[in-house]
Amino acid sequence: MKFYRIGKLSLGLGLLFAWMQSIFLESSLFSSSAGRTGGGTDFIVFFLAVHALTYFARAWSASENLFFPSRRVLLISGAGMMLALPLFLGIRFLLxxxxxxxxxxxxxxLSASGSALLIGQWSELLSTLQSKDVALVFGLSPLAAALVIFLSSSLIFFFFLVIAPLLSAHLLFFLGREDAEEELSVPEDSVEMPFWRVALFLFCFYGANGLLMSIFPVVFPSPFPKAAQLADWVGIFSAVSVAAIFRYYPRANISNFYRGAFPFLAFSLFLFSFSPFRYISRLFLEGGLAFLDLYAWLLLFYVASRAGRRRISVINGGLFLIVLASAGSHLHLLLKGNMGFWPGESSLTTLMFLALLFLLLLIALWDGNGLLLQWNGETSAGVQGEGEMDTSGEGVTPPAQKDEMEEEMTYRMRILPYNLTRQETEIVLLLLKGNKDNTICSSLFIARNTLKFHLR
Incomplete structure (x- = not known):
C-alpha cells in the first residue's frame, strides 16, 4: 500500500482520537453543569458508557442479522451525531x-454513539489491510492526533469539534469505497478462530493497562507543564517505534510479536523497584504496553478478517471489550472526584507491582502459535509426525491432514529456488490448492489490490 494512503488512514483515525481526547481535556465543556452534577467526571463516564454500549449494540445486531445499514448511512449518521456536541455548546447559553x-x-x-460508529467503520476498513500496514496506521494515528491537537490549538474549540468528524468521515468514505465494500469470504473447511480467547486477552490486557494509566499521574509525575500534556509524547514515540519494528523487522509476525513486551515490562519493574529515576522506568513501561497494544490490534483484525460475515460483530465486540476494560483509566477520577477517596502513594505502588506482574504472567501464559497459525483447517507450525499431538492439543494428527501437510512441504520445496517473499509463497501455495481470490485475501489478511499486485 502506498504511503500516502497510509497517511490518510492515520489522519482519519487521528482526527477521531484528537476529538475524543480534546473533549476529555477541555474543562470548559463540562463546567457549565459542574455545579449541579458533581463535576465533569460524570460526563466522561457517561460518554464512555454510551460509547461502549454502541459497540455492543452494533455487534449484537450484526450477529443476529437484525440491522445492516449501508456504509454511507453509517458515515452520515456517525458524523451527524458527533455534531450534536458542538450544537449543544452553541445553544447552551440560549437555553x-x-x-x-x-x-x-x-x-x-449522541456524540458518543456517533464516534463509536465512525471508529467501528475505520476498524472494519483496517481489517481488510495487511498486518504490516495496520501496524503503520497504529503508530502514525496517535502522532496524527497529537499534531491535530497542536495545530487546532489556534482554532476556536467549537470549530474543531465540527471540522474533525466531518473530515474523518470524508476520508473514510473515499478510502473505503473500494476496499471496505469487498466481501471477504472464509473457506468452508476453515477452522473458526476461538473468539473467547481473543476476548479474554483483550479484556485482561486493557484492564491492566487502564489500571496503570489511572495511577500514572501519581506514580510518574510529569516534569512538563500541564499544557504540554495534551499529547503524551512518550506514548506516541513508543507507538511509532513499535510499529516500525513490526513493519521492517523480517521475523516479526502476529504469532510471536507479543513476546517483545516481556523484556520491556520486566526491566521497567526492575527500575521501578531499585532505581530512584522512576521516569526512566516509565519509558520502558510505555514500550512494553505499546508492544501489547499493537499485538491486540493485530489480533482483533486478524481474527475478524477470517470471520467472514461475522466480521462486523467480531470487530465491534472486540471494541466493546476494549472500551469497557479501558474505562479503568478513569478510575482515579471517580475515586478522587466523586467519592473523596484515593489510596496513598504506597498503595498505588503496590497496585503498580500487581498490574506489571499480571501483564508478565499474561505474556508467559499466552500461546500465540496455537491460536493464530491455523490456516484452512490446517496448522502451519510445521509438519508433525504420525502420533504427535497437534498444536491445539486435541489429539493426534489425522492421516489425511498429514498427507496434506506433506503435499504442502513438497510445494514449498519446488518454489524455494524462485526466492519469493513469505507472503508471495503463501499466495502461490493457496493458488496451487485451487483457492479463489476472495479466499486468498481472507486467509492471508490482505486486500484485493495487494493480491493483484503480487499476481502481476
Whole structure:
C-alpha cells in the first residue's frame, strides 16, 4: 500500500482520537453543569458508557442479522451525531438553566454513539489491510492526533469539534469505497478462530493497562507543564517505534510479536523497584504496553478478517471489550472526584507491582502459535509426525491432514529456488490448492489490490 494512503488512514483515525481526547481535556465543556452534577467526571463516564454500549449494540445486531445499514448511512449518521456536541455548546447559553443538564446529556449521548460508529467503520476498513500496514496506521494515528491537537490549538474549540468528524468521515468514505465494500469470504473447511480467547486477552490486557494509566499521574509525575500534556509524547514515540519494528523487522509476525513486551515490562519493574529515576522506568513501561497494544490490534483484525460475515460483530465486540476494560483509566477520577477517596502513594505502588506482574504472567501464559497459525483447517507450525499431538492439543494428527501437510512441504520445496517473499509463497501455495481470490485475501489478511499486485 502506498504511503500516502497510509497517511490518510492515520489522519482519519487521528482526527477521531484528537476529538475524543480534546473533549476529555477541555474543562470548559463540562463546567457549565459542574455545579449541579458533581463535576465533569460524570460526563466522561457517561460518554464512555454510551460509547461502549454502541459497540455492543452494533455487534449484537450484526450477529443476529437484525440491522445492516449501508456504509454511507453509517458515515452520515456517525458524523451527524458527533455534531450534536458542538450544537449543544452553541445553544447552551440560549437555553434556560433548567435545560442545561438535559441538553448536555443529549449532546454527549449522541456524540458518543456517533464516534463509536465512525471508529467501528475505520476498524472494519483496517481489517481488510495487511498486518504490516495496520501496524503503520497504529503508530502514525496517535502522532496524527497529537499534531491535530497542536495545530487546532489556534482554532476556536467549537470549530474543531465540527471540522474533525466531518473530515474523518470524508476520508473514510473515499478510502473505503473500494476496499471496505469487498466481501471477504472464509473457506468452508476453515477452522473458526476461538473468539473467547481473543476476548479474554483483550479484556485482561486493557484492564491492566487502564489500571496503570489511572495511577500514572501519581506514580510518574510529569516534569512538563500541564499544557504540554495534551499529547503524551512518550506514548506516541513508543507507538511509532513499535510499529516500525513490526513493519521492517523480517521475523516479526502476529504469532510471536507479543513476546517483545516481556523484556520491556520486566526491566521497567526492575527500575521501578531499585532505581530512584522512576521516569526512566516509565519509558520502558510505555514500550512494553505499546508492544501489547499493537499485538491486540493485530489480533482483533486478524481474527475478524477470517470471520467472514461475522466480521462486523467480531470487530465491534472486540471494541466493546476494549472500551469497557479501558474505562479503568478513569478510575482515579471517580475515586478522587466523586467519592473523596484515593489510596496513598504506597498503595498505588503496590497496585503498580500487581498490574506489571499480571501483564508478565499474561505474556508467559499466552500461546500465540496455537491460536493464530491455523490456516484452512490446517496448522502451519510445521509438519508433525504420525502420533504427535497437534498444536491445539486435541489429539493426534489425522492421516489425511498429514498427507496434506506433506503435499504442502513438497510445494514449498519446488518454489524455494524462485526466492519469493513469505507472503508471495503463501499466495502461490493457496493458488496451487485451487483457492479463489476472495479466499486468498481472507486467509492471508490482505486486500484485493495487494493480491493483484503480487499476481502481476
Amino acid at each position: 434556560p438553566q433548567t435545560l442545561d443538564l438535559p441538553s448536555a446529556a443529549a449532546g454527549l449521548l
